[in-house]
Each structure stands twice: as structure tokens, then as C-alpha cells.
Amino acid sequence: xxxxxxxxxxxxxxxxxxxxxxxxxxxxxxxxxxxxxxxxxxxxxxxxxxxxxxxxxxxxxxxxxxxxxxxxxxxxxxxxxxxxxxxxxxxxxxxxxxxxxxxxxxxxxxxxxxxxxxxxxxxxxxxxxxxxxxxxxxxxxxxxxxxxxxxxxxxxxxxxxxxxxxxxxxxxxxxxxxxxxxxxxxxxxxxxxxxxxxxxxx
Amino acid sequence: xxxxxxxxxxxxxxxxxxxxxxxxxxxxxxxxxxxxxxxxxxxxxxxxxxxxxxxxxxxxxxxxxxxxxxxxxxxxxxxxxxxxxxxxxxxxxxxxxxxxxxxxxxxxxxxxxxxxxxxxxxxxxxxxxxxxxxxxxxxxxxxxxxxxxxxxxxxxxxxxxxxxxxxxxxxxxxxxxxxxxxxxxxxxxxxxxxxxxxxxxx
DNA sequence: CCCTGAATGTAGACGCCGCCAACAATGCTG
DNA sequence: CAGCATTGTTGGCGGCGTCTACATTCAGGG
Numbered sequence: 436x437x438x439x440x441x442x443x444x445x446x447x448x449x450x451x452x453x454x455x456x457x458x459x460x461x462x463x464x465x466x467x468x469x470x471x472x473x474x475x476x477x478x479x480x481x482x483x484x485x486x487x488x489x490x491x492x493x494x495x496x497x498x499x500x501x502x503x504x505x506x507x508x509x510x511x512x513x514x515x516x517x518x519x520x521x522x523x524x525x526x527x528x529x530x531x532x533x534x535x536x537x538x539x540x541x542x543x544x545x546x547x548x549x550x551x552x553x554x555x556x557x558x559x560x561x562x563x564x565x566x567x568x569x570x571x572x573x574x575x576x577x578x579x580x581x582x583x584x585x586x587x588x589x590x591x592x593x594x595x596x597x598x599x600x601x602x603x604x605x606x607x608x609x610x611x612x613x614x615x616x617x618x619x620x621x622x623x624x625x626x627x628x629x630x631x632x633x634x635x636x637x
Numbered sequence: 638x639x640x641x642x643x644x645x646x647x648x649x650x651x652x653x654x655x656x657x658x659x660x661x662x663x664x665x666x667x668x669x670x671x672x673x674x675x676x677x678x679x680x681x682x683x684x685x686x687x688x689x690x691x692x693x694x695x696x697x698x699x700x701x702x703x704x705x706x707x708x709x710x711x712x713x714x715x716x717x718x719x720x721x722x723x724x725x726x727x728x729x730x731x732x733x734x735x736x737x738x739x740x741x742x743x744x745x746x747x748x749x750x751x752x753x754x755x756x757x758x759x760x761x762x763x764x765x766x767x768x769x770x771x772x773x774x775x776x777x778x779x780x781x782x783x784x785x786x787x788x789x790x791x792x793x794x795x796x797x798x799x800x801x802x803x804x805x806x807x808x809x810x811x812x813x814x815x816x817x818x819x820x821x822x823x824x825x826x827x828x829x830x831x832x833x834x835x836x837x838x839x
Numbered sequence: 840c841c842c843t844g845a846a847t848g849t850a851g852a853c854g855c856c857g858c859c860a861a862c863a864a865t866g867c868t869g
Numbered sequence: 870c871a872g873c874a875t876t877g878t879t880g881g882c883g884g885c886g887t888c889t890a891c892a893t894t895c896a897g898g899g
Contacts, residue, residue, distance in 0.1 A: 445867060447876060468755045470672060473856060484878045486858080493874090524836075540682075547754055550765070552745060552813050553670045559814070566815060580847070586836040596824060597831045600806030605798075609807055610753050613768060622798060629799045633835030634726075634779075634788040648849060649894060675885060686849045688887080693847090697886065842899085849892070856885070863878070869871090 444482065454481050459502055459567050463544040463627035469499060469551070485588040500558045506545040507565030512539045514572040524580035529627045531572060532602050536623060540616050546606070573598055586631075601630060654693040656683050661704055665746040671701060680741055685739070701750050702760045708747040709767030715740045726828040728783035730831045733774060734804050738825060741808035742818050748808070775801055788833075 458477045463469060474495055475485045489512060492498040517534030519527060539546055577598065578591045586594065605626060609619035646712030650656060661680045665671060676697055677687045694700040721729060741748055778801065780793045788796065807828060811821035 445865095451876080468753070473859095475856065485856095486879080487877055489858070511822065537721050543754060550809065550813055551670070552749055563815075584838075587838050593824070593827055594831065594836060596807075597803065597828055597836065600810065600828065601799065601803040602806065603809055604802030604804065604806030607752065607809060613765075622795070625795055626799055626802065629796065629835075630832070631835055631837050633831075634772055634796060634799065634833050636786075637839065647894090653847080676887095677885060687885090688850080689848055689886070695887095840899100842897100844896095846895070847893080850890090851888105852890105853888085854886100857883100859880105859882085861879085864876085866875070867873085869873105 439601060448481070448483060448487075449485060451481070451483060453516060455488055455491060455498065456502055456505060459498060460505070460545065463502075463548070464478050467544060469544065469548050470544060474498070493572070496553070497552065500562075501550070502545070503549045504561060504565055506542065506549045507562075507569060509542075509545075510535075510538055510549075511565070511568045513568060518572055518576070520575075520579065524576060524585050525627060527576050527580075528573075528598060528630070529624055531576060532598075532605075532623045532627055533620065535602055536606055536619055540609055540619070543610045570595065570599055573602075598630060639790045643644075648749070650683070650689075651687060653683070653685060653689060657690055657693060657700065657708060658704055661700060661793045662747065663705070665704075665750070668770065669746060669748065671750050676700070679788065681810055685779050692787060698755070702764075704747070705753070706767055708744065708751045709746075709764075709771060711747075712737075712740055713767070713770045716771060720774055720778070722777075722781065724777075726778060726787050727829060728799060729778045729782075730775075730832070733778060734829055737804055738808055738811060738821055742811055742821070745812045750814060772797065772801055775804075800832060803828060 455477055459472060461470055462477065462480070466472065474488045474492075478487050486534050488498070492501065513532060514534055517530055519530055522530065542581050574591060574595045577586070577595045580586050581588070581591055581594070605619060605622065608614055609616065614622070656694045657679055660682050661674060664674055664679065664682070668674065676690045677695075680687050680689055690700070694703065716733060716736055719732060721732055724732065776793060779788070779797045782788050783790070783793055783796070807821060807824065810816055811818065816824070
């Protein structure tokens with residue numbers, strides 16, 4: 436019988452790439468910001484050498500990019516799961532808005548990585564595609580309502596922009612601490628109402 | 638005649654704190670992101686020792702906080718200068734929106750620092766005050782229009798939120814590259830129109 | 840006018856980091 | 870099963886933020 440555990444580590448991890456992304460997300464949640472996230476620490480947590488991450492991500496930014504894509508995927512899934520195509524637009528938007536806001540608040544650190552203004556050179560197209568998928572949920576809702584004559588005519592993309600910007604802005608405010616979670620969630624219904632009916636009297 | 642310039646450096650810089658902030662902003666503009674901003678490099682640029690910045694900012698985050706406050710100040714000034722209180726709300730908002738968007742695009746890196754979700758412990762109140770001053774420009778416009786009966790009744794703060802979130806969201810999209818500058822600027826008028834009159838037919 | 844303490848800048852060190860290159864173990868495929 | 874690509878390890882380089890001890894300058898009261 437060997438003096439030490441023989442199979443402590445099989446030399447090859449098996450799926451180090453996924454393990455790194457998972458560890459990064461967990462650490463991100465704990466530390467609270469992406470700046471204090473170190474490849475060496477991730478490697479330590481997982482139990483591989485400090486240079487091992489380099490085999491899967493050419494540099495730290497590459498890992499952050501991959502993490503952002505994971506985030507977009509998860510966000511799109513969340514929105515698609517929350518969507519209720521049967522509802523009239525106002526209720527449907529309110530539902531989507533709540534889901535987005537909830538996700539943003541629960542994953543604030545991940546959003547920071549996703550919205551970081553620095554993965555421009557490459558990976559930009561993957562990023563764009565991921566964003567479009569997210570916005571798609573809103574766009575479908577708006578387009579459907581428009582076809583039912585529920586809302587004004589015009590380029591659906593422009594109308595979606597109104598909702599998208601408001602929503603994104605609200606989430607930003609909530610994340611950066613201008614609101615409490617409750618205040619932000621509580622504002623959603625009224626916000627959507629104003630978007631639907633405008634600021635001028637009828 | 639002395640062999641070397643006698644007054645190359647007066648030992649005490651005079652206003653190192655301001656010099657650091659200025660250098661930081663310049664470097665930020667060049668490098669493009671706040672992550673690659675080093676106290677040691679700033680010190681080198683200015684010509685002081687690597688530990689000198691520590692006399693004015695207890696750590697790197699403290700410098701970023703101060704930089705954020707500078708940014709908020711400048712932004713508020715920009716908005717206040719652009720505001721035209723005489724205009725009807727729609728035009729007034731469009732003007733303010735354009736000014737905000739222009740500032741955001743021209744100072745994208747600074748905005749990244751301002752909206753960073755990490756200076757929570759202290760400095761939070763200064764930050765909040767700075768943000769309120771910025772939002773104040775919008776709030777005044779909305780309140781004035783409301784008093785003139787131009788727009789619906791209700792808590793002005795809530796109505797301002799509608800405009801504020803949409804604006805902030807649009808700026809975020811523009812900054813992170815979802816739009817070109819022109820596309821974003823071109824969307825402003827229509828966006829404000831939809832905010833004023835809503836999505837539902839009249 | 841100098842003396843003394845507070846501000847401000849310097850020099851050096853510590854530990855951490857990202858990244859690179861050389862080497863070792865493993866998996867895969869012909 | 871031989872050989873090559875993949876994956877992980879070790880060691881090292883330079884840069885970073887921060888701390889401590891020390892040097893210089895400034896400012897104000899005797």
C-alpha cells in the first residue's frame with residue numbers, strides 16, 4: 436500500500452477549461468469585481484500549476500471574454516424562459532423586465548464582465564451575436580404586439596430600442612447601487628407603463 | 638556655471654495630486670481602459686518616485702474614486718451648460734440627451750471609471766451626491782414641464798427615471814460598441830419622441 | 840530668526856501577478 | 870506501438886501595489 440494517495444491527481448485534469456470558467460465565476464461572486472481575479476489563484480483553487488490556464492486561454496482577457504459569453508448565454512436562456520408570448524405587450528414587457536432586472540442584480544459581477552468595454556479586436560462578433568440573442572426576446576415581443584396592432588407602426592428595431600435602453604439603464608442604476616433591489620423591482624411596472632403611454636397627457 | 642541643471646526638480650512637486658489625476662485621465666484616454674493604469678507609471682510620467690502617489694491616494698482605488706468625482710463634475714457642467722430651460726420638454730430633452738450622449742462617447746473611458754461598481758464602502762455618499770447633481774438637470778426639465786401642464790401628473794422623480802434610464806441605456810449601448818456614434822446620435826430624436834408619446838397608438 | 844513638527848517625496852523590500860520558455864506526462868492516431 | 874499533438878509543470882522575468890524607514894522641505898510660534 437502506497438504511503439500517499441496514489442490518485443490525488445491524474446496529471447491531466449480532464450476539463451480544465453470548464454473548471455477555470457466555473458472557478459472564475461465563483462471567485463467573481465465572492466470578490467465582487469473582475470479586477471481582483473487572478474489566473475494564478477484560479478489555478479491554485481483548482482489544484483493545477485500556475486501556468487496551466489495558459490493552455491486554455493491565451494491571456495487573462497481571453498478568459499474574461501469566454502466568461503462574458505457564458506453570461507450572455509445564461510441571460511438569454513433566462514429571458515426566453517421568462518417570456519410569456521400570450522400576454523398583451525404591457526404585461527409581457529413587465530415580465531421580461533422583471534426577469535432581466537432580477538438576473539442583472541443576481542449576477543452583477545458577471546454583467547460587469549459582459550458589458551466591459553474592452554474586448555473589441557476579436558471575439559467582437561461572438562459578442563455581438565450573443566447580445567442580439569438577448570435583445571431578441573424584447574424584439575419578438577415588440578414585433579408581435581405590432582402585428583396585433585397593439586402599438587404604433589414603425590421600425591420594430593427602433594421601438595425595441597426604447598424598451599431596451601430603459602431596461603438596461605434601470606439595471607445599470609440598480610447594479611451600481613443607485614437603487615435598492617426592492618426600489619428597482621418596484622419601479623418596473625410604472626416604468627413600463629410610462630413607456631407604453633408616454634409622458635404627455637392623453 | 639553648474640554642470641547640471643540645478644533646478645531640474647524642486648523636490649516637492651507643488652501639486653502632485655492634481656498632476657496625478659490629470660496624468661491618469663490622459664493615460665486612460667490613451668490606453669483605453671482603467672485596468673491598465675498603474676500608479677508606478679503615472680509616477681514615472683510625472684517624474685516622481687514610485688511611492689509618491691501613496692502620499693495623496695491611500696491606494697489605487699482611491700485615485701480612481703477621485704477621478705470618478707472629477708468626471709461627474711465635468712459631466713454635470715456639460716449638461717448644465719447645454720440645458721435650454723426655455724424650450725418645450727421634447728426639445729429640451731432632446732438637447733440634453735444629445736449633450737449627454739456626446740459626453741459619454743467622448744469620455745467613454747472616464748465613464749467606465751465613474752460607473753464602476755466597486756467604490757461602495759466609503760466615498761459612496763460623495764458619489765451619490767455627484768450622480769444626483771447630474772440627474773438634477775433632467776429632473777428640473779421634467780418638473781418644469783409638469784408645472785406647465787405639459788406632461789402627466791405623478792412623482793417627478795418617477796417620470797425622470799423613465800428618461801434617465803433610457804438615456805443611460807443608450808449611452809451604454811453606444812459606449813460598448815453596439816452602435817456607431819452616428820447611429821446613436823441619430824436615434825436620440827426618435828427615442829425622445831417615443832418617450833413623450835408612448836408606444837401605444839393615440 | 841531659528842527650531843521643531845507636519846507634509847511631502849525617496850529608496851528599498853516583499854509578495855503577488857501575467858506571461859514566456861523549456862521540459863515532462865499523457866492521449867491519439869496511423 | 871511509434872510518433873506527434875495536447876496538456877500540465879517548473880522556473881524565471883519584469884512589473885505591479887503597498888509597506889516601512891529615511892530625507893527634504895515647509896510653516897508657524899518662541
